Amino acid sequence: MDIEQWFYSLPLRLRSFFHPHQVDQELKEELREHLEQQIKENVARGMSPEDARYSALRTLGGITQIEQQCRDAHSGSVLEDLVHDLRYGFRQLCRSPGFSALAILCLTLGIGANAAVFSWVEGILFRPYPAVAHQERLFALAGTARGESGETELSWPDFLDLQRSCTLCEEFFVSKITGSTLSIGDHAETATGSIVSANYFDAIGVRPILGRGFEPGADAGNDSHPVVVISYQLWRNRFKGDPEIIGKMQRFNNVPHTIIGVAPEGFYGTFVGWAMQFWAPASMEETFESGGYKLEDRDARWIEAYVRLKPSVSRSQAQQEISAIAARLETRYPATNRGRGVGVWPLWQTPFNNAGTLLPTLEVMVAVVAFVLLIACANVGNLLLVRSFARRHEMSVRLAIGASRVRLLKQLLTESLILSALGTAGGLLAAYWCRHALVLLLPARSGVAMYLPGEIDGRVMSWSAGICSIVTLIVGLIPAFQTRNLDLAGPLKAESSGVVGARGRAWMRSGLVVFQVCLSFVLLVGAALLLESLEKIRTTSPGFSTTSVVKTGVPLVAAGYDVPRAKVFQDELIDRLSALPGVESAAFAGVTPLGYGTFPSTPIAVDGYQAPLEEQPAIEYNQVSPGYFATLGIPLLSGREFTRTDNENAPLVAIVNRTIVTRYWGDQDPIGRRLQVKGRWARVVGVAADSKYESMRETPRPFFYVPLRQDFVRAPALNIRTNQRLPTILAALVHEVHALDANLALYEMITLQEQVNRSTSPQLVAVTLVSILGGLALLLAGVGLYGVMSYAVAQSTREMGLRMALGAGPANLIRLVISRGLQLTAGGVLFGTAVALALTRLLGKLLYNVSPHDPRVFGSALAVMTMIAISACLLPAWRAARIDPARVLRD
């Protein structure tokens, strides 16, 4: 139809759409007019009025048919059919509210799970930073070291060089997470913030609502620009929304800073997982970071950087250019940059925030929710099949009076569209409610505002709409498949009561149940594997004791302690603590294992080991005070602990772990051998057992310790081994610290067990989510199996009655039904095992010490599945057993 035709036909269509009765009336009038003219003519020819009328009707033909044909000429508009079908579909669904509610609930669960996971993927991985401009061109920068896996941070001078030389990037900026004590009024608390480059707010396109961002050059020099921009929340909650806040002083880590700006509402900084509360320029780095002034140290890798590529520049192009610059830096600064590269990562692979931690979990979740959706579809398909069976009569009648099969198919699809659209709406609502649910799964920590939002934007909506249409197709076509071989005569005749033969027709329903069991078995196996893995992680010893050791810290840098004062303070505090009742020992360490802090790392050389030329073994180490090994309960395999005499004036010493010994010295006794640390030789005085350092899932790796006094940090972590409860020891510690300096506050005190739990929280999240969804899938599969079995029983009442009359007892019938159910389950489990064997290795990164093919896990999944299957069959079986043979045979 061309435009001109539309010009004429559109008003007609609209009219027949909006005023169907009027159009119908006119049609009737037109035909009546014709009829009367004909009668008049017939009478004129000499017929009697009676005959004239009869003959006129005969000439015209069936009025009703003509009316219908004329209506057909009007309709044929897709919209009209659709509205008609929708209306009819709604009526159909309202007629069986139980069925509709169940179907919509199933779809809501299936689609809601998908929408929720996609909203998390969107909000955490793809568009993680609300209010930040052009996130699609934002990439993370991280250092790499040749011959080593994993990423490092970047050094400030390297970052500046990259920024200067790179031509393909629009913006370079730094955002390094840090913490600070924040004293307002008389109480101090901790806050999380970012150390940023001066261009930060301009680069991300965020304008402070009050005041301004940082001036160019605010990130140069040392302690030169004590200014901060605070978050909207901090401004509201801590400063009561003070409109005169700009220019006021606020102590961060006890250093007065001028507040120069307030960030807009809904901006949470650029760190996946936590909401930032303040931003300080890089020049103030030493106030917030341990380890001294690092802006001029090319060897100090501490910053987390981002780039925004110019439009239409691809990641690989940017990577090439940045790698070339890194290679130039490598030749120009071999001492610090040998073997060092720089990687460009998409935001969802950012190595240094929770995106990287949650990525494997979310990847698995995407697959898991797809499974749940399929199971839900199979369930609804099954429900519709039952209903289409009940509606065979209606369908045959409609076919018989001339509806085309295409028209019936349209009708079925419309009904499933209604179901899936309602399911999608419900699902999106559920996803909206769940958007902050991930945070709840992570253990809370004080002073940190966790922020892991789901984002329901256009992309998530269109995903859901896409899912909705796929579901419509799947769910609608299943019953359509059944009507395909609907024969016209059969159902119009009397319904024959089902016998065993009903199975022939039920193959599709059984197939769907097998499919459901198969998928939920896979999920069950996945959940069980993750559970097993979490159990393994939780029960694996980290190599140090966790229960009777607490950790905290004293922010000496923030309190303005210089190195000599800090040394005195540390020694006095240890002495005082050791004298406390209930304290077995106490020690400082630069970094506590399994915390968020990163260990310092250094290229080393080893006595009697020639490293390959381009490989420079860089090994992480820790600065620990005397008594550290006793406090943490790390066994010393040989040699001795550090003592107070291993101080800055004594010869350098080190304690190595077992892996270093086996890697570099084989079986020889390492005591007395030498290790080159930061270019200076240290003598090995002891060997410690291997333990976990950064992650519970890591394999043994080389690691060593140096005395705190020989590589000093002013604000190390304090570890205390005690048999006291945490509040008691905290009170005692506060007392002792205040006895030394009344102005000092403490960092959060937690047990090492808590620290371990925090480090394994990604596994916990994965396990929780997969378990919830696995449970959901099981439930759906159980409902599906129940539906099929009760339908089968209802259909073969006669057969059951006959069997009973012939002497089968209730027990036989129960056994019959359950064994039929178990047959289906067995089929599903069989396929499920095959699928699970192929798929579970995708869990790889999330599994720890568990084979993806662990037979015990498969066995327990089988047991659970069987139990579910039996309980799903119990009610139908019970019904079968209560059949009254006399009544059935009489009917």
Added chain:
Amino acid sequence: MSKPSDLVQGTLDMLILKILALQPLNGWAISQRLKQISSDVLGVSDGSLYPALHKLEHRGWIRAHWKSSENNRRAKFYSLTGLGRKQLEKETSNWNRVSAAISGIVKLKEA
């Protein structure tokens, strides 16, 4: 039902258009005219007329208005639209071409 089985599909449409090209008429009058011109040879039943009229109206080839008929009753009168006139020309020339070809074939003498 009363489909014009021996009428070439589309011919009815052309005839209606041709009739309406002369003057606007109501359904009854069109049916009478059809009978007249085709001398009842084509055997168009009145039953197939109305669906055809409604179809043509929806294609935009004819237009309907309600007017008083001769005996002062409200009747639906159909008239040709510009689009319909074009369509008629197209169909007429098409018809001429096809019928010429067919009569040529029919008139062939066996060699």
